[in-house]
Amino acid sequence: xxNYAYRGLPWDIVFGVDAAxxxxxxxxxxxxxxxxxxxxxxxxxxxxQLKRQLAHRAVGLFSEAVMHxxxxxxxxxxxxxxxxxxxxxxxxxxxxxxxxxxxxxxxxGLANVAIPTTYAGSEMTDIWAVTEGDRKVTKRDVRAVPTxxxxxxxxxxxxxxxxxxxxxxxxxxxxxxxVATHRPNPMVGAMAADAIRTLAQNLPLIMRxxxxxxxxxxxxxxxxxxxxxxxxGTTSLHHRLCHAFGGAFNTPHAETHAVLLPYSVxxxxxxxxxxxxxxxxxxxxxxxxxxLRLLAESVGAPLSLSEIGVGRSDIEKAVRLALAAPLDNARxxxxxxxxxLLVRAFDGQLLGSGSAIATGARTSQPA
Numbered sequence: 019x020x021n022y023a024y025r026g027l028p029w030d031i032v033f034g035v036d037a038a039x040x041x042x043x044x045x046x047x048x049x050x051x052x053x054x055x056x057x058x059x060x061x062x063x064x065x066x067q068l069k070r071q072l073a074h075r076a077v078g079l080f081s082e083a084v085m086h087x088x089x090x091x092x093x094x095x096x097x098x099x100x101x102x103x104x105x106x107x108x109x110x111x112x113x114x115x116x117x118x119x120x121x122x123x124x125x126x127g128l129a130n131v132a133i134p135t136t137y138a139g140s141e142m143t144d145i146w147a148v149t150e151g152d153r154k155v156t157k158r159d160v161r162a163v164p165t166x167x168x169x170x171x172x173x174x175x176x177x178x179x180x181x182x183x184x185x186x187x188x189x190x191x192x193x194x195x196x197v198a199t200h201r202p203n204p205m206v207g208a209m210a211a212d213a214i215r216t217l218a219q220n221l222p223l224i225m226r227x228x229x230x231x232x233x234x235x236x237x238x239x240x241x242x243x244x245x246x247x248x249x250x251g252t253t254s255l256h257h258r259l260c261h262a263f264g265g266a267f268n269t270p271h272a273e274t275h276a277v278l279l280p281y282s283v284x285x286x287x288x289x290x291x292x293x294x295x296x297x298x299x300x301x302x303x304x305x306x307x308x309x310l311r312l313l314a315e316s317v318g319a320p321l322s323l324s325e326i327g328v329g330r331s332d333i334e335k336a337v338r339l340a341l342a343a344p345l346d347n348a349r350x351x352x353x354x355x356x357x358x359l360l361v362r363a364f365d366g367q368l369l370g371s372g373s374a375i376a377t378g379a380r381t382s383q384p385a
Contacts, residue, residue: 026250191256191257195253254282
């Protein structure tokens with residue numbers, strides 16, 4: 019018999035081409051004012067344009083957001099928010115800016131608006147994080163959920179296909195861990211499976227033509243579903259590893275997900291074979307791990323830890339960090355097993371169910 023509990027998050031979403039033009043009106047409807055615009059240094063120009071669009075609703079621009087929300091960056095943003103008497107933030111960009119907005123919401127009580135320009139998905143979860151030294155500490159808090167999220171596929175057109183693909187693999191990870199799980203939830207699983215199918219179909223299309231707005235729209239929709247699944251679902255070994263590498267070695271967030279996802283899925287497959295087979299089915303592949311690896315390869319994502327700046331000597335520290343706290347995972351993880359997994363990920367050698375790579379595993383193709 020079917021038994022489950024589901025509690026959604028307080029999402030408020032506007033999705034569509036040119037939806038960003040509606041931001042001033044949407045803010046007025048919700049009484050949002052005195053906004054501090056957040057961007058990374060690379061998107062500072064777009065941040066200035068957004069600030070002008072918001073007119074009297076914006077009181078400043080903080081353009082120093084970086085990956086993993088270092089505590090120093092959070093402190094600097096907090097100082098500026100107080101200096102300009104900000105009442106809310108508007109985060110334009112990917113996980114770096116959205117993550118900063120969420121941390122400011124929890125720490126300082128500021129309402130936060132998210133305008134994603136990547137497929138990172140942080141805007142749909144209550145997960146927030148701050149990096150202290152070499153350790154990234156993640157927590158859940160409903161106050162981190164953005165007050166408003168604007169999804170405008172046109173804003174993702176500026177993301178080069180290579181980076182769009184890596185960001186899409188980050189979203190794929192959020193979906194996969196909520197299908198291949200020992201704690202399944204039918205509502206979460208339905209969103210996650212649809213996200214896997216949609217992302218697998220559209221990411222290769224973006225690689226073929228970065229200006230394909232229909233594919234960009236599909237990928238953004240798939241990413242929002244994946245993030246919604248993560249926001250109301252679970253995480254496991256995969257995300258623990260990604261946070262360990264990101265916090266300790268400052269590896270690029272999306273690319274770290276792309277590299278590690280096939281290995282973490284392969285590791286857990288023997289403990290949850292039926293759930294893992296559902297991932298393969300959604301991918302249109304004979305193997306979940308093999309299909310994910312082939313998808314990553316087809317979109318030009320990195321395939322090994324060595325490609326993203328990790329040294330072989332870093333593996334031991336990553337193992338210690340990943341296992342420093344209790345881990346809710348489908349399969350128990352020993353230090354030796356995790357070390358072996360990461361050595362294979364460093365070398366780019368996928369074993370186990372990944373043998374499907376050699377026997378013609380297929381990623382989804384558009385109908």
